[in-house]
Amino acid sequence: xxxxxxxxxxxxxxxxxxxxxxxxxxxxxxxxxxxxxxxxxxxxxxxxxxxxxxxxxxxxxxxxxxxxxxxxxxxxxxxxxxxxxxxxxxxxxxxxxxxxxxxxxxxxxxxx
Amino acid sequence: xxxxxxxxxxxxxxxxxxxxxxxxxxxxxxxxxxxxxxxxxxxxxxxxxxxxxxxxxxxxxxxxxxxxxxxxxxxxxxxxxxxxxxxxxxxxxxxxxxxxxxxxxxxxxxxxxx
Numbered sequence: 001x002x003x004x005x006x007x008x009x010x011x012x013x014x015x016x017x018x019x020x021x022x023x024x025x026x027x028x029x030x031x032x033x034x035x036x037x038x039x040x041x042x043x044x045x046x047x048x049x050x051x052x053x054x055x056x057x058x059x060x061x062x063x064x065x066x067x068x069x070x071x072x073x074x075x076x077x078x079x080x081x082x083x084x085x086x087x088x089x090x091x092x093x094x095x096x097x098x099x100x101x102x103x104x105x106x107x108x109x110x111x112x
Numbered sequence: 113x114x115x116x117x118x119x120x121x122x123x124x125x126x127x128x129x130x131x132x133x134x135x136x137x138x139x140x141x142x143x144x145x146x147x148x149x150x151x152x153x154x155x156x157x158x159x160x161x162x163x164x165x166x167x168x169x170x171x172x173x174x175x176x177x178x179x180x181x182x183x184x185x186x187x188x189x190x191x192x193x194x195x196x197x198x199x200x201x202x203x204x205x206x207x208x209x210x211x212x213x214x215x216x217x218x219x220x221x222x223x224x225x226x
Binding site for chain 2: 032033034036041042043044045046049051087089091092093094095097098099100101102104105
């Protein structure tokens with residue numbers, strides 16, 4: 001019930017393209033869904049997050065789409081840039097738990 | 113200024129040894145965590161502390177003992193190290209008044225057990 005499934009495992013996108021990473025969860029108690037970005041040799045950093053009462057959240061080139069009935073959410077990176085090349089993790093948690101359950105990660109490479 | 117810091121950044125040791133990793137945060141947060149990232153990059157919660165009290169212990173072997181001397185520090189002591197303990201260990205912190213998933217991570221400590 002704590003699992004979060006993430007796909008694809010890796011993604012190669014051309015500069016200027018759209019990167020899409022998908023996640024699905026099982027635990028309906030989850031009420032906060034963040035995305036973290038991790039560069040090699042660094043710790044994960046919060047990128048953008050959404051609560052289940054909204055279907056979409058946009059911050060700059062990054063957008064989360066959320067489908068509560070399907071228990072799925074996705075990250076869209078518009079106009080992908082080489083500097084976006086990193087590993088992206090979806091995660092989920094709820095107020096009563098206060099610990100993140102991470103997806104397995106997606107390694108994104110944006111080719112110039 | 114570093115928000116969440118960990119020492120050491122690299123730790124190479126032999127099986128059976130005991131080692132410690134230190135974590136400090138200067139964000140004024142009241143909740144701190146230890147996560148383990150394995151060789152496949154999978155991140156998993158190990159421990160969570162709120163106001164120096166343990167609130168999550170995610171079936172971690174009792175060779176791992178966290179200690180929180182105050183709200184700004186959370187150390188991890190590992191006894192009798194095993195090959196399978198090799199991983200990157202991340203400390204993180206958050207404020208209980210904000211969203212549970214809004215966590216700030218340290219740079220990680222890469223532990224290699226030979």
